[in-house]
Amino acid sequence: MKLYFAPNTCSLSPHIVLRELGLPFELIRVNNRTKRSADGKDFSHVNPKGYVAALMLDDEQVITEGAAIVQYLADLRPEAALAPPNGSFDRVRLQEWLNFITSEIHSGSSPLFNTRLPEEVKTLFRDKLRRRLDYVAQVLDEQTFLQGERFGVADAYLFTVLRWMAQFSVDLTDWPSLTRYMALIAQRKSVQTALAAETASQEVK
Numbered sequence: 001m002k003l004y005f006a007p008n009t010c011s012l013s014p015h016i017v018l019r020e021l022g023l024p025f026e027l028i029r030v031n032n033r034t035k036r037s038a039d040g041k042d043f044s045h046v047n048p049k050g051y052v053a054a055l056m057l058d059d060e061q062v063i064t065e066g067a068a069i070v071q072y073l074a075d076l077r078p079e080a081a082l083a084p085p086n087g088s089f090d091r092v093r094l095q096e097w098l099n100f101i102t103s104e105i106h107s108g109s110s111p112l113f114n115t116r117l118p119e120e121v122k123t124l125f126r127d128k129l130r131r132r133l134d135y136v137a138q139v140l141d142e143q144t145f146l147q148g149e150r151f152g153v154a155d156a157y158l159f160t161v162l163r164w165m166a167q168f169s170v171d172l173t174d175w176p177s178l179t180r181y182m183a184l185i186a187q188r189k190s191v192q193t194a195l196a197a198e199t200a201s202q203e204v205k
C-alpha cells in the first residue's frame, strides 16, 4: 500500500492509523501546490480531486476521503479494535464522529487557512468552530477517547485537526479536556513515529 500525504495536513490521520496497525506501507509525499508526488507521478492522476490523503492499494485501486481510508484500514486488522465491527451500532457511532469531524471541524477550519479572507469573516468561522469544540470538550470531560476508554480511528482524525487550531488563534487550553486529550495522544508511539517520518521526508518540487 502507498499513502500519499502532505506534512501537517489531514493525511496525518490515516498515517497514524497505518502505524497503529503495524501495516506495511510506503509513504509518498505530495507537493499540494505543484501536484507532483515523490514517486514522480502527477498526483492529479492518483486522486483526480487533487488532495491528500490517498491510499493506493497493491492492485492500484485508490481510496480517497480520510474517513473512508481509516475505516478501510481498521477493518484490515479487526483484532486491533481501532473501529467497532462493521454492522454494529457502535460502528454507526464511529461514522457519526467521523462525519462530524470532517464536516464541522476539518471543513470548518478551511476558511481560517485562507489568507485572503477578511478578519471579521474569519471571526464568524472561528466562533462556530469554538462552539463545535465546546461540544467535543463536553464529551471528553466524561470519557478518555471519542468512543469511550479505547483509542480509535476517530481519535487519530480529531487529534490531526485539533493540531491546526493554534494557527488560527483557537487556544486549546480554553478546554482542559481537549488539552489533556491532545497530550495523551501525542505520547502514542504511532503518532511520534508518524510525525517524525513526515518531518524527515524530502520536499517535492
Ligand SMILES: N[C@@H](CCC(=O)N[C@@H](CS)C(=O)NCC(=O)O)C(=O)O
Pocket (backbone or CB within 6 Å): 006, 009, 010, 011, 032, 050, 051, 052, 053, 064, 065, 066, 067, 102
Ligand atoms: N474531503 C477530503 C478533504 C481532504 C483535504 O482537505 N485535503 C487537504 C489537506 S488537509 C489538501 O490536500 N488540500 C489541497 C488541495 O485541495 O489542493 C477528506 O476528508 O479527505
